Every structure is written in structure tokens, then in C-alpha cells.
Amino acid sequence: MNKVFSKPTALNNAIMHYCPGCGHGVAHRLVAEALDHYGITGRTVGVAPVGCAVLMYDYFNCDILESPHGRAPAIATGMKRSRPDLVIFTYQGDGDLASIGLSEVVHCANRGENVTIIFINNTVYGMTGGQMAPTTLLGQQTTTSPNGRNSKVQGYPIKMAEMLAALEGPSFVARMALDTPANIVKARKMVFKSFEMQIREMGFSFLELLATCPTNWGMSPVESINYLQDELVPVFPLGVLKERETRSLSEKS
Numbered sequence: 001m002n003k004v005f006s007k008p009t010a011l012n013n014a015i016m017h018y019c020p021g022c023g024h025g026v027a028h029r030l031v032a033e034a035l036d037h038y039g040i041t042g043r044t045v046g047v048a049p050v051g052c053a054v055l056m057y058d059y060f061n062c063d064i065l066e067s068p069h070g071r072a073p074a075i076a077t078g079m080k081r082s083r084p085d086l087v088i089f090t091y092q093g094d095g096d097l098a099s100i101g102l103s104e105v106v107h108c109a110n111r112g113e114n115v116t117i118i119f120i121n122n123t124v125y126g127m128t129g130g131q132m133a134p135t136t137l138l139g140q141q142t143t144t145s146p147n148g149r150n151s152k153v154q155g156y157p158i159k160m161a162e163m164l165a166a167l168e169g170p171s172f173v174a175r176m177a178l179d180t181p182a183n184i185v186k187a188r189k190m191v192f193k194s195f196e197m198q199i200r201e202m203g204f205s206f207l208e209l210l211a212t213c214p215t216n217w218g219m220s221p222v223e224s225i226n227y228l229q230d231e232l233v234p235v236f237p238l239g240v241l242k243e244r245e246t247r248s249l250s251e252k253s
């Protein structure tokens, strides 16, 4: 079967629980394609978040460890330091990573841990019913900001990729969007890159993926893609923010 239509071997046959039009299914596929591409499924361990992707251990053929809320980068650090032969990635949403787990990801990045972090930014807490997240846009209505996010009361959307790229530790930081086929192809390349950096022992990789949450945005799947393009991308610009070509021997030791 044509590779475009066949399922990556790193995904199993379980039916995903995600809502129609959700970005998680696409993101899962891109991660699985990267595991297939590098032939690393047998030595990869993912760290699952608390959030809509909490059941990701049902979908991947690699080992997945469940993390307390937001602590995935700390767990990834421990696993990678004790088993550097393994490929370790976390997969986290914005409530998990940018709110409850903010300190974990900042310090993991600042230490330059040789792990890969896939960050799904859909601007809301998904699993718990669409509450305001740190990434919620100004004016965006959520169940806890029914009048729209107000900067004077709730501050501004946190730009995780820009924040982490400003640190010394990370080797690769990028933001992509899961909207059009062209952008998904670009995102695929960046997912591959974020794993390749770890395989080359280059250090911390962080990939933010802008994704749709039609259920909590109160939109159809098509409307949510338009919303992502019109409202999210201007606030969270796409691109590679940081990419180191080499890592010195002293940094590796």
C-alpha cells in the first residue's frame, strides 16, 4: 500500500478516542512516522501527559509512561540519564506543559537534557472542558473566561517556543501548525528533526504544534482550522526559532 495511506508500524490498530477534527491524531501519526523512519520504536519511551492525550499508551507500539500532571520533563530527565541508550520523548498539552508543568519544562530546557518534547498548543484545557490555559488568546472565550481573556485580569498568552529559545540550554526549538497539508508536511519534517537531534546527542529539542480543538472552541472541524489560521498563527508565528549545528564535547560530558 502507498505509504501515505498505510499506518505507521509505531501506531497500533486501536481506535483513537479523539473528537472529530482534533489535532492529536495527526500529531500522533507524525511522531509514529518519525519512530518508523529512524527504526527506534523498540528503544523509545514516551511520557504521556494529563490531558486529552492521557491515553496515548493505547495507540503507540513503544513503551509509554504516564506522568503526574506537568511532570513529564522531570520523568524524561530521569529516564534519559539512567538509560541514555533510550530515545525519550514527552507529549504534552498547554495546560500540562505551560501551566502546571511550567517549571519542569523550563529547567529541563535550561539543563539542555537530551530529550524531545512535543508540545500541543490548542489554547485551552481540552480534557477538563475547555478552561482558559496560559496560551489562551486575548479575547478568546473559554469556560473560565466567558467574556474573553482580558490582559488586565488574566495576563497574556505565553509563547512557550520563544521563551525556551531564549535559554542557553535548548538545541532545537520550533513551532509548526497542523492545519493545511503543506503545513503538516512541514511539521512532519520538524518532528523528524526533533528526534534526530536527540539521536545525534545534540541536546534538548522542543517542537510546538498548533492544533485544533473543535469541541472546546465550539466550532466545526473546518471552522476550527480557519480559526487556527486567522487567530492562532498571528499570535504564535511559525518557524524554527533555534537550531544548533554542533554541540561541544564539554557540553556532552
Ligand code: SF4
Binding pocket: 017, 018, 019, 020, 021, 022, 023, 024, 052, 122, 126, 127, 212, 213, 214, 215, 216
Ligand atoms: S477536547 Fe479538544 S483536544 Fe481533546 S480530544 Fe476533543 S478536540 Fe481534541
